[in-house]
Amino acid sequence: MIAVLVLASSLLSDPPTTPAAVTVGAxxxxxxxxxxxxxxADRELGSTHGGIAFLxxxxxxxxxxADRSLIVLDAERKTRRTLCDDLGAGIHDxxxxxEDGVEFIWFAHLGKHATYKVALDGTVKLELPWPxxxxxxxxxxxxxxxxxAVAHDGTVFVADGYGKSYIHRYAKDGTYLSSFGGFGDAxxxxxxxxxxxxxxxxxxxxxxxxxxxxxxxxxxxxxxKSLRAIRCDVRRPxxxxxxxxxxxxxxxEGRVTILDRDFDVxxxxxxxxxxxxxxxxxxxxxxxxxxxxxxPHGIRWDADGxxxxxxxxxxGRVTRLVRKR
Numbered sequence: 001m002i003a004v005l006v007l008a009s010s011l012l013s014d015p016p017t018t019p020a021a022v023t024v025g026a027x028x029x030x031x032x033x034x035x036x037x038x039x040x041a042d043r044e045l046g047s048t049h050g051g052i053a054f055l056x057x058x059x060x061x062x063x064x065x066a067d068r069s070l071i072v073l074d075a076e077r078k079t080r081r082t083l084c085d086d087l088g089a090g091i092h093d094x095x096x097x098x099e100d101g102v103e104f105i106w107f108a109h110l111g112k113h114a115t116y117k118v119a120l121d122g123t124v125k126l127e128l129p130w131p132x133x134x135x136x137x138x139x140x141x142x143x144x145x146x147x148x149a150v151a152h153d154g155t156v157f158v159a160d161g162y163g164k165s166y167i168h169r170y171a172k173d174g175t176y177l178s179s180f181g182g183f184g185d186a187x188x189x190x191x192x193x194x195x196x197x198x199x200x201x202x203x204x205x206x207x208x209x210x211x212x213x214x215x216x217x218x219x220x221x222x223x224x225k226s227l228r229a230i231r232c233d234v235r236r237p238x239x240x241x242x243x244x245x246x247x248x249x250x251x252x253e254g255r256v257t258i259l260d261r262d263f264d265v266x267x268x269x270x271x272x273x274x275x276x277x278x279x280x281x282x283x284x285x286x287x288x289x290x291x292x293x294x295x296p297h298g299i300r301w302d303a304d305g306x307x308x309x310x311x312x313x314x315x316g317r318v319t320r321l322v323r324k325r
Contacts, residue, residue: 022291024321026267029246029258031307031321033270033290039073040080045316047281051094051239051298052308052318055103055120060308062298063091063107064316070094070105070122083122087112093147093195093239093298099154108145108158115148115158128158131168133176147239149196149207151222157196157207165190167209169224180224185214188226193218195250197240201261210237212252217263232263236279243301250296254278256309269321270296270309281314288317 022033039045039062046066053061058075061083069091070083083105084091090111097104097117104125108115117126130143137143146161154172165184169177181190191213199206199219206227209218217230217237235253242248246266247259254272259265270293272278277287283294294317298310305323 023324024267024269024291025258025324028325029267029269030324031269032324034320034322035290037077037318037320039071039077039318040316045318047089047314048310048316048318049297049312050091050310051107052300052310053094053096053105054300054302055096056098058303060302061094061096061105062310062318063094065089066316070107083120084116084118087116092145095148095150097150106148106150106156108148110144110146110162113140113143113145115145115156126174128156128170128174131158131176131179134166134168134179136164136166136179146194147196147210149198151198151205151207152200155222157198159193159196159209161192161194161212165193167193167196167207167220167224178224180220180226181209187218187229188220190214190218195237195239197242199242201242201245208240208247210240210249212236212238217249230263232259233257233265233268238297239299241300243305248299248301248307250299250309252279252295252297252312254293254295256293256296256299256307269293269307270319279312281312283313285315293319 025031049065050063060073068082073080090109091107092110093108095106105118113130115128130140144162145158147159149157156170158168160166166179167181168179190211193209194212195210197208199208207220211218219227235251237249238252239250249257256269258267272292295312297312307321309319311317
């Protein structure tokens with residue numbers, strides 16, 4: 001009889017409720033936190049310590065530190081495929097570049113101490129190994145590239161963010177051209193040049209650098225000349241994306257920052273209320289909270305203005321924010 005009463009009680013209890021929608025942002029950057037979004041329902045992603053990019057057909061490309069180096073989700077996020085599994089874990093930044101009408105995927109690879117350009121089927125088209133010609137390194141083991149950016153003329157920039165904080169320039173065909181930067185806290189020097197972005201809002205375009213441990217952005221011309229250090233309200237910037245003149249910054253210390261053309265703050269998004277959870281790799285899933293990031297590392301807008309953010313996290317977290325205005 002007791003068992004029957006317990007069963008009846010459970011049947012009469014309220015059904016589970018869907019979490020209330022969480023709205024984040026400010027001004028003309030307001031988003032709904034998509035609690036239903038998943039990039040892989042079948043298994044844990046494994047460590048997310050990389051980047052996100054989008055192909056022209058709307059497919060999403062992102063990296064993991066698991067056995068699947070690059071994952072490609074179609075525009076509806078229903079089917080997926082993997083690329084470059086043979087290169088193993090360590091892809092740290094992902095960019096899509098259109099060259100003579102053809103799309104290529106570029107990425108920096110920590111495990112291989114190299115940077116790659118691959119076709120959409122994963123075929124390697126160009127490999128940039130450690131920059132021996134720079135005379136700055138005793139060997140490949142000192143070189144730890146974290147980001148790549150390609151200018152419209154094909155010049156390639158690679159950031160040695162986890163190594164000596166130099167940025168290396170290459171011609172379109174991979175020929176080494178020059179290096180600039182290095183470790184320090186003066187303008188033109190960097191302490192972890194983590195992320196790169198070609199800023200086409202300027203004429204001529206410039207190179208923006210996430211100078212993570214100097215807590216700022218730095219700007220260079222495309223020959224490598226230092227233009228300025230940009231002291232804006234960022235903590236430890238990791239990656240940049242641009243849309244309609246505004247910049248989204250993945251800030252490792254627990255938030256995303258949106259900046260306008262003058263590098264003034266439009267919004268801080270998902271600022272974690274607990275400092276002890278910011279910039280932490282080991283935060284378990286049960287401590288994830290809609291509306292709060294832990295360690296934003298990769299960031300990208302899609303064509304519709306929805307924002308995708310990759311946390312640096314041991315089990316893998318990629319978040320979708322749906323643009324409201």
